Amino acid sequence: MDGNFLVTGEFEVMLSKGLGQHFAQDEKEQLFQDAKNIADLLGVVMDKRTQELKKGKQRNPPSIEHTPNPSKIKKELEKLGKTKHLQAKMQWLAEGVQLRPGLRGFV
Secondary structure (H helix, E strand, O other): OEEEEOOOOOEEEEOOOOHHHHOOHHHHHHHHHHHHHHHHHHHHHHHHHHHHHHOOOOOOOOOOOOOOOHHHHHHHHHHHHHHHHHHHHHHHHHHOOOOOOOOOOOO
């Protein structure tokens, strides 16, 4: 998935060519909703930074006390993904939606 802010202020999101055929429509809608939420957050951060620059505020880069641990980050992202998947699965069950055959879930 790729996204770009356009000069109009809109956020354009695209799936890699052909990737969309591997997702059910409701799954694509969820992907794009997640992308929209991310774009909204990025927009808020960018607007805040723009206002700070206009007011002459200079920000010093944050000092990093520890070098980021890639394996810890990966584990945390996997944990977050599993949690989100479980939440979606519970929502589907509550709505009576059947999982598509052949889809594997996180265990």
